[in-house]
C-alpha cells in the first residue's frame with residue numbers, strides 16, 4: 001500500500017479518534033465516577049505515580065451508579081421524553097415550512113437561485129445567540145409581534161408567547177430552517193422537469209404529479225433535512241433556556257443544570273452519554289439514507 | 299408509386315371530404331426571439347403514421363410538445379378532431395408522448411412505470427396487470443419487470459418508455475425518436491410491431507426519426523422539416539422519387555446533384571447544359587422552363603447505370619473514370635469522376651461475386667440514365 005492511500009485513509013480515522021472517541025471516552029469515564037468536592041469534582045482520578053496498583057484501584061472504583069440513578073429519577077425520564085416530543089414536533093413544523101421554501105427556490109429561474117440561496121444562509125452571518133435574543137424582543141408581551149397584532153386590532157391584550165413551548169418551537173424552526181431547506185432544495189433541483197410532464201401526459205393532475213413524482217423523488221432530501229433538524233434539536237439548550245419557560249423540560253437544560261448549577265459532573269456526563277445513545281439510532285438511519293442515495297445514483 | 303388496383307389506397311389527404319384529426323393553422327412558436335416553428339399549416343389524418351424528419355434543432359420535438367400540451371403556440375391554433383387544443387391541459391388530452399429523454403420515473407420499477415398511466419385511467423383495477431404484461435411482452439422486457447430504470451440498459455429503457463406510452467392506447471401517439479437506441483434487428487421488429495399496433499388499434503402515430511429507412515418503412519407520409527418549416531410533406535415514395543427541392547433530395551437518401559442551365563425542348567422535356575464540351579442532360583419537366591434558368595438536376599445513384607462499353611440507345615451517356623468503389627455487401631457504389639472533376643455516384647446490385655466483376659479503379663467507364671430517371675429542381 002502506498003503512503004498516499006494510507007494517509008487518505010488514516011486522516012478521517014485520526015480525526016474521529018482525536019475529536020470524537022477520545023472526548024467520548026473521557027466523558028464516559030466521568031459518568032462512571034463519583035461526585036466529590038474537589039477539582040475536578042469527581043473521583044477516582046487516575047494516579048499513574050502509584051504504578052500498576054494505582055491503575056487497578058482506579059478501575060475498581062468505576063461503576064454504573066449514575067446510570068441507575070438516572071433510571072430511578074422520573075425527572076430524567078420525562079426530560080428525555082419531552083425532548084423527543086419537542087424535537088419531533090419542531091422537525092415536522094420545520095418540514096412543513098421548509099418544503100415550500102425549497103420548492104419555490106427550485107422552481108425559480110436560474111438568475112434568482114443564487115440570490116435565494118444566499119438569503120437562506122444569510123442568518124448564519126450573525127451569531128446564533130444574538131438571533132435567539134432577538135426573538136425575545138419579538139415575542140415578549142411588549143414585543144413587536146404583540147404590538148403589531150394590537151396595532152391592527154386583531155387582539156386586545158398581549159398574547160403570552162415568550163417563556164412557553166410555542167416560543168421554543170418558533171426558535172427551533174427559525175434556527176434550523178436552513179438545514180431543512182438546503183437538502184430538500186438540492187433534491188428538487190436535480191429533479192428532471194420532464195418527469196412531471198410525463199406524469200401529466202399519463203393523466204395526472206398537477207397535484208397528483210406532485211404527490212406521485214415530486215414528493216417521492218425528494219424523499220432523500222426530506223429524510224436528510226429531518227435528521228439534520230431533529231438530531232441537534234433533541235439536545236438543544238440555548239433555545240429552551242432563553243425562549244422556553246420554567247415548564248419547558250428539555251434534556252439540554254437538565255444537563256446544563258447538573259453541570260453548572262449542581263456541579264455534578266458525573267451525573268451530567270451520564271445524561272450526555274444516554275443522550276448520545278438515543279441519538280445513535282437516528283444517526284445510523286441518516287447514514288443509511290445517504291448511503292442508499294449514493295447507491296441509487298440519485 | 300402505382301398501388302395494386304384491388305387494394306384500397308390509404309390516402310385520406312387526397313380526399314377533400316376527409317376531416318383531418320390534427321390541424322395546424324398558421325402555428326408559430328417562439329422562444330424569446332428565436333422562432334422554433336415558423337407559420338406552420340399542416341393536416342394529419344386519422345390512422346396516419348406520420349413521420350417527422352429533419353436536422354437536429356429544426357423543431358420536431360417542439361411540434362410534438364405543442365400537441366402534447368407542454369408548449370402553447372405563440373400564434374395560430376392547433377385543432378384535434380376539430381376542437382381547439384389551447385385550453386386543454388396535457389392530462390386531459392387524448393394523446394400520449396414518448397419523450398426523447400424517456401423521462402422514466404426513477405423511483406418506480408419497470409412494471410410500475412408502465413402501469414402508471416393505466417392507474418390514472420378509467421381502466422378497471424383488475425385489468426391493469428394483464429395490460430402491463432402484454433406491454434412487457436411486446437417490448438420483450440418480461441424478465442426486467444421488477445428492475446428500476448437505473449438497473450437496465452439504455453435500449454431497454456427506451457423500450458420501457460415506448461411501452462409506457464403505448465399502454466393507454468391513446469387516440470394520438472407521439473413518439474420522439476422511439477427506436478434510436480435499439481440494434482437493427484430489434485428496431486425492425488419493433489417497427490413492424492408498431493405498424494401492427496397501428497393497424498389493430500387505429501391509433502394515429504406521429505413519429506420523429508433520424509433514420510430515413512425507418513421513415514420510409516413505417517410512414518404513410520413523411521414530413522421533411524428545416525428551421526421550423528415544412529419543406530415537403532408527401533408519401534415516402536414521392537419524397538424519394540420526386541423531391542420538391544435540393545434540400546429534400548439531399549436530406550433523404552443518397553443523391554447526385556448536378557448544377558446546370560436549362561433550356562426547354564418542348565413536350566415536357568428540358569435540356570441541361572452542365573459542363574463545357576459535354577452532351578447536355580436530357581430530362582423531363584412537366585411545366586417547361588424559361589431558357590437559361592439555373593436548375594439542379596437530382597438523380598439517385600441506383601438509377602445510374604455503369605458499363606465499360608459505351609451503351610447504345612440511352613438518353614444520357616456520360617464518360618468518366620472510376621475514382622472509388624465502396625463495397626456494401628448487397629450493393630456497390632462507384633464514384634466516377636466526370637468532366638470538370640465532378641463526381642457522380644452509380645450504384646449497382648452485386649449479383650455476381652467480386653472477382654467476376656469487370657470494373658475496377660481508374661477504369662474508363664460510361665454512365666447512363668434515361669430522361670425520366672432524375673428530377674429537375676428549380677430551387
Ligand SMILES: Nc1ncnc2c1ncn2[C@@H]1O[C@H](COP(=O)(O)OP(=O)(O)OP(=O)(O)O)[C@@H](O)[C@H]1O
Pocket residue numbers: 329332334352353354355356357358359360361398
Ligand atoms: N425551452 C426552450 N427555450 C429556448 N429554446 C428552445 C426551447 N426548446 C427548444 N428550443 C430551441 O428550439 C429549436 C427546436 O428545438 P427542438 O427540440 O424542437 O429540436 P428537434 O428538431 O427536436 O431536434 P433534435 O433532433 O436534436 O431532437 C432548437 O433550436 C432549440 O434550441
Ligand SMILES: [Mg+2]
Pocket residue numbers: 358359360398474
Ligand atoms: Mg428532439
